[in-house]
Amino acid sequence: MEADRLSRTLLAWYDAEARRLPWRSPPGVYADPYHVWLSEVMLQQTTVAAVIPYFRKFLDRWPTVLDLAAADSEEVMAAWAGLGYYARARNLLKCAQHVASVLGGRFPDTEDGLRSLPGIGDYTAAAIASIAFGRATVVVDGNVERVMARLFAEQAPLPGVKPRLKQRAAQLAPQERCGDYSQALMDLGATLCTPRNPACGLCPWVRDCQGRLQGIAADLPARTPKAEKPTRHGLAFWIARWDGSILLRKRPPHGLLGGMLEVPSTPWRDSSEGGAWTLDEASKHAPLSCSWHPVRGTVRHTFTHFHLEMTVVTGIARGGEPPASRWVSPESLGEQALPTIMRKIVRHAML
DNA sequence: CATCCGTGGCG
DNA sequence: TCGCCAAGGAT
Known part of the structure:
Protein backbone atom coordinates (compact mmCIF):
# COMPACT_ATOMS: atom_id res chain seq x y z
CA MET A 1 0.00 0.00 0.00
CA GLU A 2 1.14 3.51 -0.81
CA ALA A 3 0.89 4.77 2.78
CA ASP A 4 3.20 1.97 3.93
CA ARG A 5 5.82 2.92 1.39
CA LEU A 6 5.68 6.58 2.42
CA SER A 7 5.96 5.87 6.15
CA ARG A 8 8.81 3.42 5.59
CA THR A 9 10.65 5.95 3.44
CA LEU A 10 10.31 8.56 6.18
CA LEU A 11 11.49 6.16 8.90
CA ALA A 12 14.54 5.24 6.84
CA TRP A 13 15.39 8.92 6.55
CA TYR A 14 14.89 9.33 10.29
CA ASP A 15 17.17 6.39 11.10
CA ALA A 16 19.92 8.04 9.08
CA GLU A 17 19.38 11.66 10.01
CA ALA A 18 17.70 11.77 13.44
CA ARG A 19 18.79 14.67 15.59
CA ARG A 20 20.15 13.83 19.02
CA LEU A 21 18.03 15.86 21.39
CA PRO A 22 18.28 15.82 25.20
CA TRP A 23 14.81 14.33 25.66
CA ARG A 24 15.24 11.55 23.12
CA SER A 25 15.99 7.92 24.01
CA PRO A 26 18.41 5.56 22.26
CA PRO A 27 16.99 3.67 19.24
CA GLY A 28 14.52 0.95 20.18
CA VAL A 29 13.89 2.23 23.71
CA TYR A 30 10.84 4.19 24.85
CA ALA A 31 11.72 7.57 26.29
CA ASP A 32 10.90 8.49 29.90
CA PRO A 33 7.32 9.85 30.00
CA TYR A 34 8.41 12.66 32.34
CA HIS A 35 11.09 13.76 29.88
CA VAL A 36 8.72 13.52 26.93
CA TRP A 37 5.97 15.45 28.72
CA LEU A 38 8.32 18.18 29.94
CA SER A 39 9.90 18.65 26.51
CA GLU A 40 6.59 18.59 24.66
CA VAL A 41 5.06 21.25 26.89
CA MET A 42 8.14 23.42 26.48
CA LEU A 43 8.07 22.87 22.72
CA GLN A 44 4.51 24.18 22.38
CA GLN A 45 4.91 27.14 20.00
CA THR A 46 8.59 27.26 20.90
CA THR A 47 11.73 26.37 18.97
CA VAL A 48 14.08 23.52 19.89
CA ALA A 49 16.98 25.94 20.36
CA ALA A 50 15.06 27.97 22.91
CA VAL A 51 13.89 24.88 24.80
CA ILE A 52 17.16 22.97 25.26
CA PRO A 53 18.68 25.08 28.08
CA TYR A 54 15.34 25.23 29.92
CA PHE A 55 14.86 21.47 29.59
CA ARG A 56 18.30 20.84 31.08
CA LYS A 57 17.71 23.31 33.89
CA PHE A 58 14.37 21.78 34.85
CA LEU A 59 15.65 18.21 34.72
CA ASP A 60 18.70 19.17 36.77
CA ARG A 61 16.60 20.88 39.41
CA TRP A 62 13.65 18.45 39.39
CA PRO A 63 14.86 15.03 38.18
CA THR A 64 11.46 13.31 38.53
CA VAL A 65 7.83 14.33 38.33
CA LEU A 66 7.62 13.81 42.09
CA ASP A 67 10.37 16.38 42.63
CA LEU A 68 8.58 18.84 40.39
CA ALA A 69 5.24 18.20 42.13
CA ALA A 70 6.86 19.16 45.44
CA ALA A 71 8.33 22.38 44.04
CA ASP A 72 7.30 25.86 45.07
CA SER A 73 5.18 27.70 42.52
CA GLU A 74 7.33 30.83 42.63
CA GLU A 75 10.42 28.75 41.96
CA VAL A 76 8.84 27.11 38.93
CA MET A 77 7.67 30.46 37.53
CA ALA A 78 11.14 31.91 38.03
CA ALA A 79 12.73 28.93 36.26
CA TRP A 80 10.29 29.35 33.36
CA ALA A 81 10.91 33.11 33.09
CA GLY A 82 11.86 34.05 29.54
CA LEU A 83 10.29 31.03 27.84
CA GLY A 84 6.90 32.69 27.42
CA TYR A 85 3.27 31.52 27.52
CA TYR A 86 3.34 31.38 31.30
CA ALA A 87 0.07 29.46 31.57
CA ARG A 88 2.20 26.51 30.50
CA ALA A 89 4.27 26.80 33.68
CA ARG A 90 1.18 27.08 35.87
CA ASN A 91 -0.36 24.03 34.21
CA LEU A 92 2.95 22.19 34.35
CA LEU A 93 2.97 22.33 38.13
CA LYS A 94 -0.76 21.50 38.35
CA CYS A 95 -0.22 18.50 36.12
CA ALA A 96 2.78 17.27 38.10
CA GLN A 97 0.86 17.60 41.35
CA HIS A 98 -2.06 15.63 39.92
CA VAL A 99 0.21 12.89 38.59
CA ALA A 100 1.98 12.69 41.95
CA SER A 101 -0.97 12.79 44.30
CA VAL A 102 -3.73 11.08 42.30
CA LEU A 103 -1.89 8.82 39.87
CA GLY A 104 0.89 7.59 42.11
CA GLY A 105 3.60 9.35 40.14
CA ARG A 106 2.88 7.60 36.83
CA PHE A 107 1.67 9.32 33.71
CA PRO A 108 -1.39 7.81 31.97
CA ASP A 109 -0.33 5.58 29.06
CA THR A 110 -3.30 6.37 26.83
CA GLU A 111 -4.11 9.35 24.69
CA ASP A 112 -7.43 9.98 26.48
CA GLY A 113 -5.85 9.72 29.90
CA LEU A 114 -3.12 12.17 28.98
CA ARG A 115 -5.58 14.52 27.27
CA SER A 116 -7.46 14.98 30.55
CA LEU A 117 -4.45 16.52 32.32
CA PRO A 118 -3.90 20.31 32.61
CA GLY A 119 -1.84 21.76 29.76
CA ILE A 120 -2.12 18.63 27.62
CA GLY A 121 -4.28 19.01 24.52
CA ASP A 122 -4.79 16.93 21.38
CA TYR A 123 -1.28 17.35 20.05
CA THR A 124 0.65 16.79 23.29
CA ALA A 125 -1.47 13.80 24.31
CA ALA A 126 -0.85 12.10 20.95
CA ALA A 127 2.86 12.92 21.07
CA ILE A 128 3.42 11.51 24.57
CA ALA A 129 1.27 8.43 23.90
CA SER A 130 3.27 7.54 20.81
CA ILE A 131 6.78 8.57 21.91
CA ALA A 132 6.71 7.35 25.52
CA PHE A 133 4.25 4.45 25.21
CA GLY A 134 4.34 3.33 21.57
CA ARG A 135 0.64 3.98 21.00
CA ALA A 136 -0.53 4.33 17.40
CA THR A 137 -1.72 7.94 17.37
CA VAL A 138 -2.13 10.71 14.84
CA VAL A 139 0.18 13.53 15.86
CA VAL A 140 -0.70 16.86 14.28
CA ASP A 141 1.28 19.99 15.03
CA GLY A 142 2.28 22.94 12.87
CA ASN A 143 5.01 20.92 11.20
CA VAL A 144 2.70 18.06 10.29
CA GLU A 145 0.10 20.48 8.94
CA ARG A 146 2.71 22.09 6.71
CA VAL A 147 4.08 18.76 5.47
CA MET A 148 0.60 17.40 4.72
CA ALA A 149 -0.50 20.60 2.97
CA ARG A 150 2.53 20.30 0.68
CA LEU A 151 2.54 16.55 0.19
CA PHE A 152 -1.10 16.60 -0.92
CA ALA A 153 -1.09 20.14 -2.37
CA GLU A 154 -3.96 21.25 -0.15
CA GLN A 155 -4.46 24.87 -1.15
CA ALA A 156 -7.35 25.82 1.16
CA PRO A 157 -6.22 28.18 3.96
CA LEU A 158 -5.62 27.42 7.62
CA PRO A 159 -7.26 27.16 10.02
CA GLY A 160 -10.25 25.93 8.00
CA VAL A 161 -8.32 23.16 6.27
CA LYS A 162 -7.09 21.72 9.58
CA PRO A 163 -9.49 18.76 9.76
CA ARG A 164 -8.60 17.74 6.22
CA LEU A 165 -4.88 17.86 7.02
CA LYS A 166 -5.51 15.67 10.05
CA GLN A 167 -7.28 13.14 7.81
CA ARG A 168 -4.27 13.15 5.52
CA ALA A 169 -1.94 12.56 8.45
CA ALA A 170 -4.18 9.75 9.72
CA GLN A 171 -4.08 7.87 6.43
CA LEU A 172 -0.28 7.82 6.55
CA ALA A 173 0.29 6.95 10.23
CA PRO A 174 1.78 3.45 10.65
CA GLN A 175 0.95 0.91 13.36
CA GLU A 176 4.59 0.22 14.20
CA ARG A 177 7.43 2.45 15.42
CA CYS A 178 4.74 5.00 16.18
CA GLY A 179 6.90 7.25 18.32
CA ASP A 180 9.73 7.30 15.82
CA TYR A 181 7.28 8.09 13.05
CA SER A 182 5.77 11.00 15.01
CA GLN A 183 9.19 12.46 15.65
CA ALA A 184 10.33 11.81 12.08
CA LEU A 185 7.39 13.73 10.66
CA MET A 186 8.05 16.69 12.94
CA ASP A 187 11.79 16.57 12.27
CA LEU A 188 11.07 16.65 8.56
CA GLY A 189 9.00 19.80 9.05
CA ALA A 190 11.56 21.39 11.35
CA THR A 191 14.68 20.71 9.29
CA LEU A 192 13.75 20.26 5.59
CA CYS A 193 10.10 21.09 4.98
CA THR A 194 10.53 24.49 6.61
CA PRO A 195 8.10 27.41 6.28
CA ARG A 196 10.52 29.30 3.99
CA ASN A 197 13.05 27.91 1.54
CA PRO A 198 12.20 24.23 1.98
CA ALA A 199 15.11 21.90 1.12
CA CYS A 200 13.11 19.76 -1.29
CA GLY A 201 16.27 18.34 -2.83
CA LEU A 202 17.06 16.53 0.43
CA CYS A 203 13.51 15.41 1.21
CA PRO A 204 12.76 11.68 1.26
CA TRP A 205 9.33 12.45 -0.21
CA VAL A 206 10.55 14.69 -3.02
CA ARG A 207 9.15 12.39 -5.72
CA ASP A 208 5.81 12.01 -3.91
CA CYS A 209 5.13 15.62 -2.99
CA GLN A 210 2.23 17.05 -5.00
CA GLY A 211 3.09 20.57 -3.90
CA ARG A 212 6.62 20.12 -5.19
CA LEU A 213 5.42 18.63 -8.49
CA GLN A 214 3.08 21.59 -8.97
CA GLY A 215 5.76 24.10 -7.98
CA ILE A 216 3.72 25.54 -5.10
CA ALA A 217 5.25 23.75 -2.09
CA ALA A 218 6.94 26.82 -0.65
CA ASP A 219 3.63 28.74 -0.72
CA LEU A 220 1.80 26.18 1.39
CA PRO A 221 0.04 26.03 3.72
CA ALA A 222 -2.11 29.04 2.81
CA ARG A 223 -3.33 31.12 5.72
CA THR A 224 -6.11 33.61 6.22
CA PRO A 225 -4.54 37.05 6.78
CA LYS A 226 -4.09 38.18 10.36
CA ALA A 227 -5.32 41.36 12.00
CA GLU A 228 -2.83 44.17 12.48
CA LYS A 229 -1.29 44.53 15.95
CA PRO A 230 -2.21 47.76 17.78
C1' DC B 1 -15.14 28.90 16.64
C1' DA B 2 -12.39 33.10 17.73
C1' DT B 3 -9.49 35.16 20.86
C1' DC B 4 -5.97 35.32 24.12
C1' DC B 5 -1.42 34.07 25.49
C1' DG B 6 5.63 35.32 24.84
C1' DT B 7 9.63 35.19 22.79
C1' DG B 8 13.43 34.97 19.56
C1' DG B 9 15.30 34.07 15.03
C1' DC B 10 15.07 34.76 10.36
C1' DG B 11 14.78 36.92 5.72
C1' DT C 1 13.37 47.68 10.65
C1' DC C 2 9.67 44.70 10.53
C1' DG C 3 6.44 41.05 9.73
C1' DC C 4 6.27 36.14 9.99
C1' DC C 5 5.70 32.22 12.67
C1' DA C 6 7.21 28.23 15.77
C1' DA C 7 6.78 20.55 18.47
C1' DG C 8 -0.67 24.52 21.10
C1' DG C 9 -3.98 24.94 25.01
C1' DA C 10 -7.68 27.14 27.49
C1' DT C 11 -11.76 29.55 27.45
Whole structure:
Protein backbone atom coordinates (compact mmCIF):
# COMPACT_ATOMS: atom_id res chain seq x y z
CA MET A 1 0.00 0.00 0.00
CA GLU A 2 1.14 3.51 -0.81
CA ALA A 3 0.89 4.77 2.78
CA ASP A 4 3.20 1.97 3.93
CA ARG A 5 5.82 2.92 1.39
CA LEU A 6 5.68 6.58 2.42
CA SER A 7 5.96 5.87 6.15
CA ARG A 8 8.81 3.42 5.59
CA THR A 9 10.65 5.95 3.44
CA LEU A 10 10.31 8.56 6.18
CA LEU A 11 11.49 6.16 8.90
CA ALA A 12 14.54 5.24 6.84
CA TRP A 13 15.39 8.92 6.55
CA TYR A 14 14.89 9.33 10.29
CA ASP A 15 17.17 6.39 11.10
CA ALA A 16 19.92 8.04 9.08
CA GLU A 17 19.38 11.66 10.01
CA ALA A 18 17.70 11.77 13.44
CA ARG A 19 18.79 14.67 15.59
CA ARG A 20 20.15 13.83 19.02
CA LEU A 21 18.03 15.86 21.39
CA PRO A 22 18.28 15.82 25.20
CA TRP A 23 14.81 14.33 25.66
CA ARG A 24 15.24 11.55 23.12
CA SER A 25 15.99 7.92 24.01
CA PRO A 26 18.41 5.56 22.26
CA PRO A 27 16.99 3.67 19.24
CA GLY A 28 14.52 0.95 20.18
CA VAL A 29 13.89 2.23 23.71
CA TYR A 30 10.84 4.19 24.85
CA ALA A 31 11.72 7.57 26.29
CA ASP A 32 10.90 8.49 29.90
CA PRO A 33 7.32 9.85 30.00
CA TYR A 34 8.41 12.66 32.34
CA HIS A 35 11.09 13.76 29.88
CA VAL A 36 8.72 13.52 26.93
CA TRP A 37 5.97 15.45 28.72
CA LEU A 38 8.32 18.18 29.94
CA SER A 39 9.90 18.65 26.51
CA GLU A 40 6.59 18.59 24.66
CA VAL A 41 5.06 21.25 26.89
CA MET A 42 8.14 23.42 26.48
CA LEU A 43 8.07 22.87 22.72
CA GLN A 44 4.51 24.18 22.38
CA GLN A 45 4.91 27.14 20.00
CA THR A 46 8.59 27.26 20.90
CA THR A 47 11.73 26.37 18.97
CA VAL A 48 14.08 23.52 19.89
CA ALA A 49 16.98 25.94 20.36
CA ALA A 50 15.06 27.97 22.91
CA VAL A 51 13.89 24.88 24.80
CA ILE A 52 17.16 22.97 25.26
CA PRO A 53 18.68 25.08 28.08
CA TYR A 54 15.34 25.23 29.92
CA PHE A 55 14.86 21.47 29.59
CA ARG A 56 18.30 20.84 31.08
CA LYS A 57 17.71 23.31 33.89
CA PHE A 58 14.37 21.78 34.85
CA LEU A 59 15.65 18.21 34.72
CA ASP A 60 18.70 19.17 36.77
CA ARG A 61 16.60 20.88 39.41
CA TRP A 62 13.65 18.45 39.39
CA PRO A 63 14.86 15.03 38.18
CA THR A 64 11.46 13.31 38.53
CA VAL A 65 7.83 14.33 38.33
CA LEU A 66 7.62 13.81 42.09
CA ASP A 67 10.37 16.38 42.63
CA LEU A 68 8.58 18.84 40.39
CA ALA A 69 5.24 18.20 42.13
CA ALA A 70 6.86 19.16 45.44
CA ALA A 71 8.33 22.38 44.04
CA ASP A 72 7.30 25.86 45.07
CA SER A 73 5.18 27.70 42.52
CA GLU A 74 7.33 30.83 42.63
CA GLU A 75 10.42 28.75 41.96
CA VAL A 76 8.84 27.11 38.93
CA MET A 77 7.67 30.46 37.53
CA ALA A 78 11.14 31.91 38.03
CA ALA A 79 12.73 28.93 36.26
CA TRP A 80 10.29 29.35 33.36
CA ALA A 81 10.91 33.11 33.09
CA GLY A 82 11.86 34.05 29.54
CA LEU A 83 10.29 31.03 27.84
CA GLY A 84 6.90 32.69 27.42
CA TYR A 85 3.27 31.52 27.52
CA TYR A 86 3.34 31.38 31.30
CA ALA A 87 0.07 29.46 31.57
CA ARG A 88 2.20 26.51 30.50
CA ALA A 89 4.27 26.80 33.68
CA ARG A 90 1.18 27.08 35.87
CA ASN A 91 -0.36 24.03 34.21
CA LEU A 92 2.95 22.19 34.35
CA LEU A 93 2.97 22.33 38.13
CA LYS A 94 -0.76 21.50 38.35
CA CYS A 95 -0.22 18.50 36.12
CA ALA A 96 2.78 17.27 38.10
CA GLN A 97 0.86 17.60 41.35
CA HIS A 98 -2.06 15.63 39.92
CA VAL A 99 0.21 12.89 38.59
CA ALA A 100 1.98 12.69 41.95
CA SER A 101 -0.97 12.79 44.30
CA VAL A 102 -3.73 11.08 42.30
CA LEU A 103 -1.89 8.82 39.87
CA GLY A 104 0.89 7.59 42.11
CA GLY A 105 3.60 9.35 40.14
CA ARG A 106 2.88 7.60 36.83
CA PHE A 107 1.67 9.32 33.71
CA PRO A 108 -1.39 7.81 31.97
CA ASP A 109 -0.33 5.58 29.06
CA THR A 110 -3.30 6.37 26.83
CA GLU A 111 -4.11 9.35 24.69
CA ASP A 112 -7.43 9.98 26.48
CA GLY A 113 -5.85 9.72 29.90
CA LEU A 114 -3.12 12.17 28.98
CA ARG A 115 -5.58 14.52 27.27
CA SER A 116 -7.46 14.98 30.55
CA LEU A 117 -4.45 16.52 32.32
CA PRO A 118 -3.90 20.31 32.61
CA GLY A 119 -1.84 21.76 29.76
CA ILE A 120 -2.12 18.63 27.62
CA GLY A 121 -4.28 19.01 24.52
CA ASP A 122 -4.79 16.93 21.38
CA TYR A 123 -1.28 17.35 20.05
CA THR A 124 0.65 16.79 23.29
CA ALA A 125 -1.47 13.80 24.31
CA ALA A 126 -0.85 12.10 20.95
CA ALA A 127 2.86 12.92 21.07
CA ILE A 128 3.42 11.51 24.57
CA ALA A 129 1.27 8.43 23.90
CA SER A 130 3.27 7.54 20.81
CA ILE A 131 6.78 8.57 21.91
CA ALA A 132 6.71 7.35 25.52
CA PHE A 133 4.25 4.45 25.21
CA GLY A 134 4.34 3.33 21.57
CA ARG A 135 0.64 3.98 21.00
CA ALA A 136 -0.53 4.33 17.40
CA THR A 137 -1.72 7.94 17.37
CA VAL A 138 -2.13 10.71 14.84
CA VAL A 139 0.18 13.53 15.86
CA VAL A 140 -0.70 16.86 14.28
CA ASP A 141 1.28 19.99 15.03
CA GLY A 142 2.28 22.94 12.87
CA ASN A 143 5.01 20.92 11.20
CA VAL A 144 2.70 18.06 10.29
CA GLU A 145 0.10 20.48 8.94
CA ARG A 146 2.71 22.09 6.71
CA VAL A 147 4.08 18.76 5.47
CA MET A 148 0.60 17.40 4.72
CA ALA A 149 -0.50 20.60 2.97
CA ARG A 150 2.53 20.30 0.68
CA LEU A 151 2.54 16.55 0.19
CA PHE A 152 -1.10 16.60 -0.92
CA ALA A 153 -1.09 20.14 -2.37
CA GLU A 154 -3.96 21.25 -0.15
CA GLN A 155 -4.46 24.87 -1.15
CA ALA A 156 -7.35 25.82 1.16
CA PRO A 157 -6.22 28.18 3.96
CA LEU A 158 -5.62 27.42 7.62
CA PRO A 159 -7.26 27.16 10.02
CA GLY A 160 -10.25 25.93 8.00
CA VAL A 161 -8.32 23.16 6.27
CA LYS A 162 -7.09 21.72 9.58
CA PRO A 163 -9.49 18.76 9.76
CA ARG A 164 -8.60 17.74 6.22
CA LEU A 165 -4.88 17.86 7.02
CA LYS A 166 -5.51 15.67 10.05
CA GLN A 167 -7.28 13.14 7.81
CA ARG A 168 -4.27 13.15 5.52
CA ALA A 169 -1.94 12.56 8.45
CA ALA A 170 -4.18 9.75 9.72
CA GLN A 171 -4.08 7.87 6.43
CA LEU A 172 -0.28 7.82 6.55
CA ALA A 173 0.29 6.95 10.23
CA PRO A 174 1.78 3.45 10.65
CA GLN A 175 0.95 0.91 13.36
CA GLU A 176 4.59 0.22 14.20
CA ARG A 177 7.43 2.45 15.42
CA CYS A 178 4.74 5.00 16.18
CA GLY A 179 6.90 7.25 18.32
CA ASP A 180 9.73 7.30 15.82
CA TYR A 181 7.28 8.09 13.05
CA SER A 182 5.77 11.00 15.01
CA GLN A 183 9.19 12.46 15.65
CA ALA A 184 10.33 11.81 12.08
CA LEU A 185 7.39 13.73 10.66
CA MET A 186 8.05 16.69 12.94
CA ASP A 187 11.79 16.57 12.27
CA LEU A 188 11.07 16.65 8.56
CA GLY A 189 9.00 19.80 9.05
CA ALA A 190 11.56 21.39 11.35
CA THR A 191 14.68 20.71 9.29
CA LEU A 192 13.75 20.26 5.59
CA CYS A 193 10.10 21.09 4.98
CA THR A 194 10.53 24.49 6.61
CA PRO A 195 8.10 27.41 6.28
CA ARG A 196 10.52 29.30 3.99
CA ASN A 197 13.05 27.91 1.54
CA PRO A 198 12.20 24.23 1.98
CA ALA A 199 15.11 21.90 1.12
CA CYS A 200 13.11 19.76 -1.29
CA GLY A 201 16.27 18.34 -2.83
CA LEU A 202 17.06 16.53 0.43
CA CYS A 203 13.51 15.41 1.21
CA PRO A 204 12.76 11.68 1.26
CA TRP A 205 9.33 12.45 -0.21
CA VAL A 206 10.55 14.69 -3.02
CA ARG A 207 9.15 12.39 -5.72
CA ASP A 208 5.81 12.01 -3.91
CA CYS A 209 5.13 15.62 -2.99
CA GLN A 210 2.23 17.05 -5.00
CA GLY A 211 3.09 20.57 -3.90
CA ARG A 212 6.62 20.12 -5.19
CA LEU A 213 5.42 18.63 -8.49
CA GLN A 214 3.08 21.59 -8.97
CA GLY A 215 5.76 24.10 -7.98
CA ILE A 216 3.72 25.54 -5.10
CA ALA A 217 5.25 23.75 -2.09
CA ALA A 218 6.94 26.82 -0.65
CA ASP A 219 3.63 28.74 -0.72
CA LEU A 220 1.80 26.18 1.39
CA PRO A 221 0.04 26.03 3.72
CA ALA A 222 -2.11 29.04 2.81
CA ARG A 223 -3.33 31.12 5.72
CA THR A 224 -6.11 33.61 6.22
CA PRO A 225 -4.54 37.05 6.78
CA LYS A 226 -4.09 38.18 10.36
CA ALA A 227 -5.32 41.36 12.00
CA GLU A 228 -2.83 44.17 12.48
CA LYS A 229 -1.29 44.53 15.95
CA PRO A 230 -2.21 47.76 17.78
CA THR A 231 0.40 49.60 19.88
CA ARG A 232 -0.27 50.06 23.58
CA HIS A 233 1.52 52.50 25.87
CA GLY A 234 2.49 52.27 29.51
CA LEU A 235 4.64 54.09 32.06
CA ALA A 236 6.68 52.03 34.51
CA PHE A 237 7.75 53.15 37.98
CA TRP A 238 11.32 52.16 38.92
CA ILE A 239 11.25 52.72 42.66
CA ALA A 240 14.29 52.37 44.91
CA ARG A 241 14.34 52.41 48.71
CA TRP A 242 16.96 53.79 51.14
CA ASP A 243 18.80 50.43 51.10
CA GLY A 244 18.83 50.18 47.29
CA SER A 245 16.02 47.63 47.06
CA ILE A 246 13.65 47.83 44.09
CA LEU A 247 9.87 47.55 44.29
CA LEU A 248 8.35 44.66 42.31
CA ARG A 249 4.70 43.66 42.11
CA LYS A 250 3.02 40.31 41.48
CA ARG A 251 0.62 40.19 38.55
CA PRO A 252 -2.83 38.59 38.80
CA PRO A 253 -2.76 34.78 38.60
CA HIS A 254 -4.36 34.58 35.13
CA GLY A 255 -4.18 36.45 31.85
CA LEU A 256 -1.19 38.22 30.34
CA LEU A 257 2.03 37.31 32.18
CA GLY A 258 -0.20 35.76 34.86
CA GLY A 259 1.55 34.91 38.11
CA MET A 260 4.78 36.62 37.10
CA LEU A 261 6.44 39.63 38.74
CA GLU A 262 6.52 43.08 37.15
CA VAL A 263 7.94 46.52 37.51
CA PRO A 264 4.83 48.44 38.68
CA SER A 265 3.27 50.47 35.88
CA THR A 266 0.18 52.25 34.67
CA PRO A 267 -2.35 50.22 32.73
CA TRP A 268 -1.33 49.62 29.11
CA ARG A 269 -3.66 51.58 26.84
CA ASP A 270 -3.93 51.92 23.09
CA SER A 271 -4.33 55.13 21.12
CA SER A 272 -8.13 55.05 21.41
CA GLU A 273 -7.71 55.27 25.18
CA GLY A 274 -5.25 58.16 25.09
CA GLY A 275 -2.00 56.58 23.88
CA ALA A 276 1.22 57.70 25.57
CA TRP A 277 0.94 58.79 29.19
CA THR A 278 1.86 62.18 30.59
CA LEU A 279 3.61 62.00 33.94
CA ASP A 280 0.71 63.86 35.51
CA GLU A 281 -1.85 61.28 34.33
CA ALA A 282 0.40 58.37 35.16
CA SER A 283 1.25 59.40 38.72
CA LYS A 284 -2.30 58.56 39.82
CA HIS A 285 -1.44 54.92 39.08
CA ALA A 286 1.85 54.91 40.99
CA PRO A 287 2.02 52.39 43.83
CA LEU A 288 3.68 55.05 46.05
CA SER A 289 3.83 58.81 45.91
CA CYS A 290 7.30 60.00 44.94
CA SER A 291 9.07 62.71 43.10
CA TRP A 292 9.54 61.25 39.62
CA HIS A 293 12.45 61.57 37.19
CA PRO A 294 12.00 60.46 33.57
CA VAL A 295 14.48 57.99 32.04
CA ARG A 296 15.57 58.84 28.50
CA GLY A 297 14.22 56.67 25.69
CA THR A 298 11.55 53.98 25.59
CA VAL A 299 11.31 50.20 25.85
CA ARG A 300 9.57 48.34 23.02
CA HIS A 301 8.26 44.82 23.11
CA THR A 302 5.90 42.78 20.95
CA PHE A 303 3.41 40.34 22.39
CA THR A 304 1.25 37.89 20.45
CA HIS A 305 -1.43 40.43 19.62
CA PHE A 306 -0.09 43.92 20.38
CA HIS A 307 3.04 46.04 20.48
CA LEU A 308 3.97 47.69 23.77
CA GLU A 309 5.88 50.93 24.18
CA MET A 310 6.92 51.77 27.73
CA THR A 311 8.45 54.88 29.23
CA VAL A 312 10.17 54.65 32.60
CA VAL A 313 10.38 57.04 35.54
CA THR A 314 12.47 56.61 38.68
CA GLY A 315 11.76 57.64 42.24
CA ILE A 316 13.08 57.21 45.77
CA ALA A 317 10.58 55.87 48.31
CA ARG A 318 10.69 56.30 52.07
CA GLY A 319 9.28 52.85 52.65
CA GLY A 320 5.92 51.12 52.86
CA GLU A 321 4.80 48.09 50.91
CA PRO A 322 1.83 48.46 48.55
CA PRO A 323 -0.50 45.47 47.99
CA ALA A 324 0.98 42.39 46.20
CA SER A 325 4.40 44.07 46.24
CA ARG A 326 7.83 43.32 47.63
CA TRP A 327 11.24 44.95 47.93
CA VAL A 328 13.98 43.06 46.11
CA SER A 329 17.73 43.56 46.14
CA PRO A 330 19.24 44.56 42.78
CA GLU A 331 21.57 41.54 42.93
CA SER A 332 18.62 39.14 43.08
CA LEU A 333 16.76 40.59 40.09
CA GLY A 334 18.20 37.90 37.81
CA GLU A 335 16.63 35.10 39.86
CA GLN A 336 13.17 36.66 40.04
CA ALA A 337 10.14 35.54 38.00
CA LEU A 338 10.49 38.48 35.65
CA PRO A 339 9.30 37.97 32.05
CA THR A 340 11.38 39.33 29.20
CA ILE A 341 9.53 42.65 28.85
CA MET A 342 10.24 43.34 32.53
CA ARG A 343 13.92 42.45 32.11
CA LYS A 344 14.09 44.95 29.28
CA ILE A 345 12.68 47.59 31.64
CA VAL A 346 15.20 46.62 34.34
CA ARG A 347 18.07 46.97 31.88
CA HIS A 348 16.74 50.30 30.64
CA ALA A 349 16.23 51.72 34.12
CA MET A 350 19.65 50.67 35.39
CA LEU A 351 21.61 52.24 32.53
C1' DC B 1 -15.14 28.90 16.64
C1' DA B 2 -12.39 33.10 17.73
C1' DT B 3 -9.49 35.16 20.86
C1' DC B 4 -5.97 35.32 24.12
C1' DC B 5 -1.42 34.07 25.49
C1' DG B 6 5.63 35.32 24.84
C1' DT B 7 9.63 35.19 22.79
C1' DG B 8 13.43 34.97 19.56
C1' DG B 9 15.30 34.07 15.03
C1' DC B 10 15.07 34.76 10.36
C1' DG B 11 14.78 36.92 5.72
C1' DT C 1 13.37 47.68 10.65
C1' DC C 2 9.67 44.70 10.53
C1' DG C 3 6.44 41.05 9.73
C1' DC C 4 6.27 36.14 9.99
C1' DC C 5 5.70 32.22 12.67
C1' DA C 6 7.21 28.23 15.77
C1' DA C 7 6.78 20.55 18.47
C1' DG C 8 -0.67 24.52 21.10
C1' DG C 9 -3.98 24.94 25.01
C1' DA C 10 -7.68 27.14 27.49
C1' DT C 11 -11.76 29.55 27.45
